[in-house]
Amino acid sequence: MPTISEKGLNMPESPIRKLVPYAENAEAEGKFVYYLNIGQPDIKTPEVALNAVKNNTIEVLSYSRSEGSDTYRKKIANYYNYHNIKVDLNDIIVTTGASEAIAFIFGSIMDPDDEVIICEPFYANYIAFATAASVKVKPIISKIEDNFALPSIAEFEKLITNRTKAIMICNPGNPTGYLYSKEEIKQLAAIVKKHDLFLISDEVYREFTYDGYSHHSILELEGMDEHTIMIDSVSKRYSMCGARIGCLVTRNEVIRHTVLKFAQARLSPPTYAQIASEAALSTPQSYFEDIKNEYIERRDTLIAELHKIDGIRVAIPKGAFYCIVELPVIDADHFAQWLLESFSFENETVMVAPASGFYSTKGLGKNQIRIAYVLHKQHLIKAVTILKNALKVYTN
DSSP states (O other): OOOOOHHHHHOOOOTTTTTHHHHHHHHHTTOEEEEOSSOOOOSOOOHHHHHHHHTOOOSSOOOOOTTOOHHHHHHHHHHHHHTTOOOOGGGEEEESHHHHHHHHHHHHHOOTTOEEEEEESOOTHHHHHHHHTTOEEEEEEOOGGGTTOOOOHHHHHHHOOTTEEEEEEESSOTTTOOOOOHHHHHHHHHHHHHTTOEEEEEOTTTTOBOTTOOOOOGGGOTTOTTTEEEEEESTTTTTOGGGOOEEEEOSOHHHHHHHHHHHHHTOOOOHHHHHHHHHHTTOOHHHHHHHHHHHHHHHHHHHHHHTTSTTOEEOOOSBTTEEEEEOSOSOHHHHHHHHHHHOOBTTEEEEOEEGGGGOOSTTTTTTEEEEEOOSOHHHHHHHHHHHHHHHHHHHO
16 A cells, blocks of 8 residues: 655644544534634624625636735735834735745745744644644743743753754744733844844734733844744734635745745635735724723633632733643543533533644643633633533543
C-alpha cells in the first residue's frame, strides 16, 4: 500500500474541532450543547456587509487581482491610518483568511528546518502551518500564574540559533486573551533587530481590548519596516468568519514581492467575500464599542462564575474573547470528551477546547481548557453551572 508523507503524519488534529463528532452525537441523543470551544461570535454580521453581496448586480464573477482589489486595499489602508498605522494600499496583500497569510509568510521567509519562536500556548493552527512548511516551532512558555505575560527576553535569547528566522506573537492572544503592552512590544523589537529576525504579529483581535488597555501594533514601531509583518482578518472584527478574508501588511518590499508570487499561484482571493469585507469597513465605530461592552460583560460574568468552582485557576483576559482555565483533572482531553459522551445536567452539556492542543511542549496544558466566551451571559452562567456539576461527578 502506498504511504503518506511524514508531514501528513505529523500534521496535528485541531483541538477546537476534533470533538465535533461527539457533540453531534450528544445532540442526536437529545442533549443541548453549549459550544464554548470555538471562536465563532454570535454577534450579528453588519448589515452593510451582507447587503453588499445580496444587492450586487455582478453578471460575471471574475478573478480579482492576486493581491486583492485596489478599492478594498485602499479602504483597508484608510482603516489602519485611522488606527495610527501609516501604510498605503501597496503595503497590503489580501489573503483567503489570516490562515493563508500565515502560510504565505512561512513560505516566503523560511526554508525547511528553519525555526520560528512562538509564545505558548498559541493558536493551534500555527503548528499546522509550520508543519506544512517543514518549519520548526521553538516554543517559549508563558505561564498561567503570570497571566501569560511575555517571558523574559533572556529566555528568548536562549532559543535563538542560526536557523531562527522569526518571533511570532498573537496580540491580543488566542487562546489566552493576553494583551501585550507597549513596553513588551518594544522589547521584542529590540531583540529581532539585534539578531536580524522578523517579528510577525497576528492582530486579528485588535478591536477587542478591555479595562482601559490599548492595542499596540508592531507597525507603529519606528525603524522596524524591514523586520515587521502584520497579519489581520475580518473574521472576528465583523463577525464574518465564513468570509475567509484576511491580509498581511508589511512595508518590506522584498517580502511583499515574494508573498505576491504565492498569491499569484492561488490566483486570487474570493471576489464576493472582498465585496462584503470592503462594505464592512463602513461600519460605524459605535458597533465596536457596543461589542466591546458586550464582551466585557460576558468576560466578567464568566470569570465570576468560574471563581465559584473549587480547585480551578483562571487567567484574566485583557483582550480577544478567550480564557485559559486550569481544572482539578489530570487529563482535560478525556474530561472534554467525557462531557459530551457521558454527562449531562438537566439534559444539557458543554463543549470546551482542551488546552493541550495549544501547546507544542509535550505534557503542558494537560489540565487546562480554553473557553471562548462567545455566548450571551445567561448561556455562560448555565454552561459554568454544568461544568461545576460535571467536575463534582468526574473527580469522584
